[in-house]
Amino acid sequence: xxxxICKYCQSTNTRKFGWYKDTxxxxxxxxxxxxxxxxxxxxxxxxxxxxxxxxDMYYKGLSLNEIxxxxxxxxxxxxxxxxxxxWVQKYTDEAVRECSTYPPKVGNTWIADETYVRIDKHSxxxxxxxxYSKSRKARWIIFWDIIDADTRFLLASLITTTRNKQxxxxxxxxxxxxxxxxxxxxxxxxxAAYLDGxxxxxxxxxxxxxxxxxxxxxxxxxIERFHGTIKERTKxxxxxxxxxxxxxxxxxxxxYYNYMKPHESLDSRTPAEAAKCDYAFRDWxxxxxxxxxxxxxxxxxxxxxxxxDVPTAKFRMPTRPLRRKRKARGSSKSNPIxxxxxxx
Numbered sequence: 095x096x097x098x099i100c101k102y103c104q105s106t107n108t109r110k111f112g113w114y115k116d117t118x119x120x121x122x123x124x125x126x127x128x129x130x131x132x133x134x135x136x137x138x139x140x141x142x143x144x145x146x147x148x149x150d151m152y153y154k155g156l157s158l159n160e161i162x163x164x165x166x167x168x169x170x171x172x173x174x175x176x177x178x179x180x181w182v183q184k185y186t187d188e189a190v191r192e193c194s195t196y197p198p199k200v201g202n203t204w205i206a207d208e209t210y211v212r213i214d215k216h217s218x219x220x221x222x223x224x225x226y227s228k229s230r231k232a233r234w235i236i237f238w239d240i241i242d243a244d245t246r247f248l249l250a251s252l253i254t255t256t257r258n259k260q261x262x263x264x265x266x267x268x269x270x271x272x273x274x275x276x277x278x279x280x281x282x283x284x285x286a287a288y289l290d291g292x293x294x295x296x297x298x299x300x301x302x303x304x305x306x307x308x309x310x311x312x313x314x315x316x317i318e319r320f321h322g323t324i325k326e327r328t329k330x331x332x333x334x335x336x337x338x339x340x341x342x343x344x345x346x347x348x349x350y351y352n353y354m355k356p357h358e359s360l361d362s363r364t365p366a367e368a369a370k371c372d373y374a375f376r377d378w379x380x381x382x383x384x385x386x387x388x389x390x391x392x393x394x395x396x397x398x399x400x401x402x403d404v405p406t407a408k409f410r411m412p413t414r415p416l417r418r419k420r421k422a423r424g425s426s427k428s429n430p431i432x433x434x435x436x437x438x
Contacts, residue, residue: 101129144169145181146379152182153350155327185378186346188385193349198369201244202278206265206288207317208257210234211328213340235337237344238265241317245368246357248348249273253341262291276300
């Protein structure tokens, strides 16, 4: 076995530091930290390849229990469902932050639509029912999104509990900010909120065309297909828990859809590749490596405490009590016996 390199400071000045659960641990003499020489990430017991596989399976449609069973059968590792969900939350936030730095080059025709997404729990005072569902107990939110017709790039998404012109305007403004320009044509369905929302966002610079999924010229088939994929994934999850978790999941799904999922209509390219985005990752393993590199840079060696020299205390010898004792001892031996002032 070659030299053992420290995970934290990359030093080779390491030594063995005992065993724990059949794993040999090492100690770094430079940064004074203990580590195991495996592929696990900082502060984690699971290697990076298993975490990337779990993230990929999650966004491809597998449930948390199915992911746990796969890790158990393939890697003899059974993390809890909460642990897998923590992986998803952590690296989804990092992926969304990383993707915000790559501006896409999209076309001039955008397609917008909205759909209902189920949530099992809701906040107080927020109660939205789906008019297309027969279930009275189900709670629903409205998911707005807009994509580019040429590259299939998902420009923006929005979660609301209403369907008015302010919501449509906010969706259009987010898409324009992401693309860095306004479109020439916006294709929507016949919802009345799009009429005022598009005009408030773009004015007369963009043409608004209303159609449906079955129109020959002005159709929304591209975005309806995207909504079908979303519904297939949320069906496995049996609904999202809250509006916050729904927003986080849909943000992560947008990263997976734009940057990792190839499309047959784009010659097996991702929408980000079609939009000529120069991004530095291709899958979840690359995202984990980017985050891992950032952690290595931020980690600093442990502080070495220098103990100052403690001055030695100087004490004076207790000479007076000793002299008294000696005097007392000497007097008891040398004093002669006298009687009436006369020595005997």
